[in-house]
Amino acid sequence: MTRQPLTRVGLQLSGYSFPGVPDDKLFQQVAGVAREAEAAGFDSLWTMDHLHQIATVGSADEPILEAYTTLAALAAVTSVSRLGVLVSAAGFRNPAVLAKMVTTIDIISGGRAVLGIGAGWHEEEYRAYGLDFPSPRERLARLAEAVQICRAMFTEYAPQFSGRYHYIDGPLNMPRPIRPEGPPILIGGGGEKVLIPTVAKLGDACNFFGGPATVRRKIDVLERACAAVGRDSSEITKTWLGHVIIAESEAELHESLDRLGALLDLAPGAARGFALCGTRHEVRSQVREYRESGVEGFILALLDPTDLAHLNTVGTTLREAMDD
DSSP states (O other), rough: OOOOSSSSEEEEOOOOOTTOGGGGGHHHHHHHOOOOOOOTTTTEEEOOOSSOTTTTTTTSSSOOOOOHHHHHHHHOOSSEEEEETTTTEGGSSHHHHHHHHHHHHHHHHHHOOOOOEOOOOOHHHHHTTTTOOOOHHHHHHHHHHHHHHHHHHHHHOOOOOOOOOOOEEEEOOOSSSTTTOOEEEEEEOTTTTTTTHHHHOOEEEEEEEHHHHHHHHHHHHHHHHHTTTTTTGGGGEEEEEEHHHHHHHHHHHHHHHHHHHHOOOOOOOOGGGGEESSHHHHHHHHHHHHHTTEEEEEEEOOOOTOOOOHHHHHHHHHHHHOOO
């Protein structure tokens, strides 16, 4: 039986600053985008685990909704898409409590939850919220322990785990996740020495960004890491994160690339390297390049997800590209 990738076409919901929309209407706007994305063919929806908005999306004082409470609400108003956080900062939450949160979303959604998790990187948020921000080495070690705890919580009754940084002593995760194996676990990040080998040992999916050649190199590292631990790398869904811009004219494309470049603090020409961009035909060709590099699923950010016409065009185009 051929394994189905965790996602083929996903939408990342990252910005919550909608012109003319007051704070008490923010979720209604987000829910509308999510339902429209499902109708357009996006098979997964992802929130972003930040407590302050990050510079590559907007200004720090923009409104931003907490990832898991938003995802739980989306679980109740959507019907078919998988639901995950891309990606949880491992240091934000006790891992056993995180597993309970993801399991609750799995129950609400009828088995559509995904645990997306990473080591965490945005030091300013950690400091602002009074959270420790240890060294990269320690954050990666804490991540590996957190994934093991979450997997045990999903699959075992009253599991035990004792690590250097975390332990559990018989927590009862009731009700159980919908599937016996629990929600799939996506580990985000591209570090080649520690993080990718952690994916090889513990993950069901990974997430990279960059151009096709960069992604191909990351997947090569993953394949070697899988071989080293005796695992078939085809068990792991390889996903790519980036922006997408489908434009009807060169002027429209340049305007959008200018906006993206300003967000990413890049020249417009350089911004092309962080996006699928151009006409529908050009975007389909770019998707083909990434697929040839080993990518099985695309998780996409849009400059304006409330532009529902563009959202539908993106969904249709990517679905067609994945079926080519």
